[in-house]
Amino acid sequence: MKSLYNRFLSFINTIQGKIAFYPTLFGIVGFGFAMLMLYLEKIGISAFVIEHVPQLVINNADTAKTLLSFLTGGIISIMVFSFSMVMVLLNQASSNFSPRVLPGLISNRNHQFVLGIYLATILYNTFTLVGINPQENNKYQLPGFSVLIGIILTVVCLAAFLYFIHSISQAIQVNNILDGIYKKAKTRLEYLLEKESDEAVSFPDTSSWTSYYSTQTGYYQNIAVANLISICKEEKLQMKILIIQGMFVLEGVPIIQVSQKIDEALVKKILSNFNFAKGEFVEDNYTLAFKQITEIGIKAMSPGINDPGTAISSIDYLTELFALRLKKNDKTIITSNNKSFIAITTTNFKELVYQVMVSYRTYCKHDIICIQKLFIMFKYLLLQKAQLPEYHDVLLAEAKLLFEDAQQSIQNKTDLRRIETLYQTLSNP
Structure with a gap:
């Protein structure tokens, strides 16, 4: 029911x-x-x-x-x-x-x-x-x-x-579109941060668990968490969700791993609590906001539009969202009464930063204004408190890649010296 x-x-x-x-x-x-x-x-x-x-x-x-x-x-x-x-x-x-x-x-x-x-x-x-x-x-x-x-x-x-x-x-107006996307993602991230426990919760190794497969095709939107926890308690099992929220799932791909073998009826009962759709909304998946804001910024740098101001604005909004994401753990484990039941696979911070930066490095590495703004973003984020210390290592690694690409694309010596100065300040934020 x-x-x-x-x-x-x-x-x-x-x-x-x-x-x-x-x-x-x-x-x-x-x-x-x-x-x-x-x-x-x-x-x-x-x-x-x-x-x-x-x-x-x-x-x-x-x-x-x-x-x-x-x-x-x-x-x-x-x-x-x-x-x-x-x-x-x-x-x-x-x-x-x-x-x-x-x-x-x-x-x-x-x-x-x-x-x-x-x-x-x-x-x-x-x-x-x-x-x-x-x-x-x-x-x-x-x-x-x-x-x-x-x-x-x-x-x-x-x-x-x-x-x-x-x-x-x-x-x-593009500023209102960016602001709307940012606010939705911020609301979603703040909600997830409130639900996240400060205590480290362990979850067993799932390499030997039994995998079960998707029976539907579509974008994975969300799950009925309360129902799945009830099922885990009743059947005395644990499960791991293998797909990432917002991912397009094809029929027949592994979708969950369960700590013990279960019958087909129970598999159908579990999968009925997965919501699939043909579209995506930021209200359900905050990572979509990073994708949308990045695409708006990159599109603005295309020769047909040529609007560096919009690209700069997109970097400003990404900076705020990354600062919030720094506070979130990469692992999401659903617990009840201090016992872990469900492990949810999420987009880790390293992958999220890489997917955003690879687009900006590809299409904006020739623009000194955007490069400067990206280094300012890195400097700001390195000053923020991170949930995991490796988050800062990820930022430094991406800054290095940006610096290398900029060196190859920009010929003006004065611009190169300015970029090098900005890059050097990252080691002493």
């Missing part, structure tokens, strides 16, 4: 990233509200409002019908324009920054809410229009109050449209 509940929550989290999710919900609400208002009109709500505040109610069928038709057509035009702007935003973000930032932009809830308000108002006005009988002369039979609500919702749509224009113009 817990497994089904967890899978349901994972499904909800996945579809929330779809651009049509919230507009669909708002549309259903708009339709339901229209049905409710039609029912209230039958029991005389418009008659009640006319008796007390007649100035607010339209009592002419032709006027009400024309007004609602005009308002609905206008909202449809605004909605089409808004969708067009979303497509332009996504196209620009993909071309100028990185296709990896698209899921984050698509899942922007504020934009989805605005589109949802449009859709809900269109449905409400349409069904209210259906309830108007132009041959009925009795003003008390007209849905005057419903028409008033439609006018108010249209005004709300206009306000939402103004907000949408402002929001979309902000969302396309």
Whole structure:
């Protein structure tokens, strides 16, 4: 039961990233509200409002019908324009920054809410229009109050449209994209640091354990930790997760190792607690933020864009994220009552730094400004307290590689002396 509940929550989290999710919900609400208002009109709500505040109610069928038709057509035009702007935003973000930032932009809830308000108002006005009988002369039979609500919702749509224009113009700015990615990754890292125990937890050697294989294909997003711990306690076993979060897993590859042989039914029960998807989100996997920010910085250095300022900004955000990552252990072991049950394979610090720096060394080694910024990043990180002492050795090794590449790519002697001076200061940070 817990497994089904967890899978349901994972499904909800996945579809929330779809651009049509919230507009669909708002549309259903708009339709339901229209049905409710039609029912209230039958029991005389418009008659009640006319008796007390007649100035607010339209009592002419032709006027009400024309007004609602005009308002609905206008909202449809605004909605089409808004969708067009979303497509332009996504196209620009993909071309100028990185296709990896698209899921984050698509899942922007504020934009989805605005589109949802449009859709809900269109449905409400349409069904209210259906309830108007132009041959009925009795003003008390007209849905005057419903028409008033439609006018108010249209005004709300206009306000939402103004907000949408402002929001979309902000969302396309690279600094806001970088800041959004950074904040999501920072939140995720801080959460993992809170959950991480300060005490060293041992875990047995798994080389002789039995391996079991994936039955699905997709990006490994997360696991239902509570369910897996319950299974380990019930079956008196330990397990190691072999795949790294965010990794694309193919069917038939080793996915877990278990301390004892288990039957097929238990294997299926364990694997049902793994969540796979066809996309990735920074909220689930902080290493994706390093990848996205790096790609934005490297793309900015391409000849077609030639924007060193964005590359510098990307290094600034990476510096902050690396400083946080220095506080985290490379090994993640899930415990309960001081007993270890699950070992999770994670991207170690050495690999993370290498994957980021190999891109900058390849595409930015000729640019003295970026090289200087990278050395400043290394100097700052070497001043930070690290969870493991070898983290600083990793930084020094990567700085050496950067220095060697820069020496081969830069010919100006003055620039080379400046770089050498920066490199030498790393040994005495």
